[in-house]
Amino acid sequence: MLRIVCLLVAMMAPGMTAADVDAVYDFDSRSEEQRYQNLISELRCPKCQNQNIADSNSPISKDMRNAVYQMMLDGKSNDDIVDSLVGRFGEFVKYKPDLESRTFVLWATPFIAVLGGILLVVGVVIRSRRAGMAAPELSAEEQARIDKMLAERNQNGND
Template identity: 45%
Template sequence: MSQASCIALLRFIGVLFIGISSISMSWAAIDTYEFSSDQQRERFQLLTEELRCPKCQNQNIADSNAPIAVDLRRKIYTMLQAGEPDEAIIDFMQSRYGDFVLYNPPWDHRTWLLWSLPFILLGVGLTVLGRLLWRRRSQAQPQALSEEEKAALTAILKESEKS
């Protein structure tokens, strides 16, 4: 294969790669919403970043490309256009999708363990650490010899002096 044909093949592969990548980029969903004010745009961004995508593991609605996230962004936009306050939008999403959509779920009878578990684990860890240190400290202190041990030690020393 000549040098000219190698260069032509590399150009063809490069053009093909650029063409395929530009086609795949055009398929990406891009939300474009018109807002009446900058304040409304900021509210939209804050709400979409504050709410978690129900399908994705740990991704907010703003960053997710899941179809449900697109629908939720559209719903937030329509609720903002209708003049709904942020609390009403969050309450709607929470009532529809549960506490999972909130990054900070409320404290109630269902979530007390979720909120308390870090402190419980910290307490257990400190207790275990304290017991280990106490046990090590008590083992490190020299203990007095009993009368029998003193007599045995004296006998061993006298025997070693004779030899």
């Protein structure tokens, strides 16, 4: 009975250890391989949203990597490859969208936020300096009370 169980485990073991192996791409030169790596690291996975297609294991990323490789073999330029994938999946797949009227706010938001922060700090500093310069005058009665308190303090401190 033990032999049968061992035989069954041995027969099932290769199926349990099979791993999902990514496709291995052959390139003519190191520069082509580097170009491929740059392209797949610059394109975002539509499913994972915050991973590039080089790091994602989703099926759509695998399809996109295959498409990039195939288009490279067909002699397409980087712009043609990116435009093709943008046409298929939308502008979202680009980590750095082009500066257009509809993406202007996306590009301008960091500058607007920094400028707003600087203006806020300048306003607070100016307001605090103005408040410090315009110290209110004490009335004669208030000045007399302060002088009396200081005199009492000095008298108590010397005893």
